[in-house]
Amino acid sequence: MGQAGNGPRPRRSVLYMPGSNARALEKAKTLDVDALIFDLEDAVAPEAKATAREQVASAVKGGGYGHRELIIRINGLTSEWGRADLDAAIAAKPDAIALPKVNGPVDLKLVAGIMQAQGADPAIKLWAMLETPLAMLNAKSICLAAREESSRLEAVVMGTNDLSKETGTHITKGRAEMMPWLMLCLAAARAAGISIIDGVYNNFSDIEGFSEECTQGARMGMDGKTLIHPSQIDACNSAFAPSDEAVHWARKVIAAFEAPENAGKGVLQVDGKMVERLHAEMGQKVVAIADAIAARAG
Known part of the structure; x- marks a missing residue:
């Protein structure tokens, strides 16, 4: 749960939208979702990166998304697209910029420093993707960086697919293999007083399985869940809303x-x-x- 003005900001449903899909960016204005992550990273092919960057920046500047929190996920700064993504995101002024594969607080400080040097709007926050083995080992220091206002850190997002890939850990029903990392990151986020968003459920046609995982995430204490398809929104909103x-x-x-x-x-x-x-x-x-x-x- 984040803050909007003087009140809470629900983050039950956080939908990834591929930045290269102009129709999807427009359709997002009508979806009953709490937050939108306009993705320039995993969901966009290399040849479409520049076009996606332009489309996302234009969409965010154009507005029309109502209460929906807008986040731009950039490519890593070490990639050939990262710095241009960051510059465009700063100029577009979303609610937050999501950083992929954050391994430690130094990654946050680097981006926050660039934003400070460019005079970025203080209202633009940072979301950190926790999706690597190093991130699991450094979850505490990453999240506690939020205690320094200059870090801009407001939320962390579990990147379970990348974590599975990099550790060789399988994601099975009930996520027993992932649970130690999920709960570790949740404790770190709570210690820092920031939001934590659960990872995606890949089989979007399996609404029953998805609903069960949403219920699990809510019981764990997650603020919400990242989604890959609009069909997942209703079940997610229901699971993460107080009864x-x-x-x-x-x-x-x-x-x-x-x-x-x-x-x-x-x-x-x-x-x-x-x-x-x-x-x-x-x-x-x-x-x-x-x-x-x-x-x-x-």
Whole structure:
């Protein structure tokens, strides 16, 4: 969950859009998705990189995406396209720039330094793709870089396909093999107070399997999930939104601790259950994100 103005910014559904597909960039304006990653990296063939860069920059500058958070994923700076991608993204002023294959905090500092030198709008944040063995070993230092405002880091994204490729680890049903890394990165993100977005589900025609993985991600504590097809949006939004039951309970706990007679109390009994003040704080986050989602629907 990020911040939009003074309130929470839902990041339940984060859809990758190939920057080389002009029709897809336009269609994205009508999709019920929380965030869009306009991809200049994996989804774009080498011969289409320049065209994709121009199309994405034009789309972001043109606007019309409403509440949707806009992120441009650039190619790595060590590639022949990376620097031109970064320059174009800075000029386009998306909500964030996603950096592929971040191996350590030095990668973030390099990009943030370039952005500072170019006078990039302070509102442009950075998202880091965690998708390499080094990223897993350095997850703590990468995420904690967010404590330095100059880093601009606001979210991390699990790149499970690349992680599978680089480690030789298979992604099976239930993702048992991936779970240690997923939970490690989640702990690092939470320690840093930033969002973490779960990896993609490759078989977009398998809605049942996808829904199960969304439910798993939500139970783990992920803020949302990256998507590869619009058909995945509804199930994702549903899984990562607070349930009516959870919101009702959160409001009840908050109200109990806000009652004058309970001022200063650390533990209360609500409907026969013992709750602590930390549960009220957790409930405030649940209610805030639910209200933000409801406001969009309205």
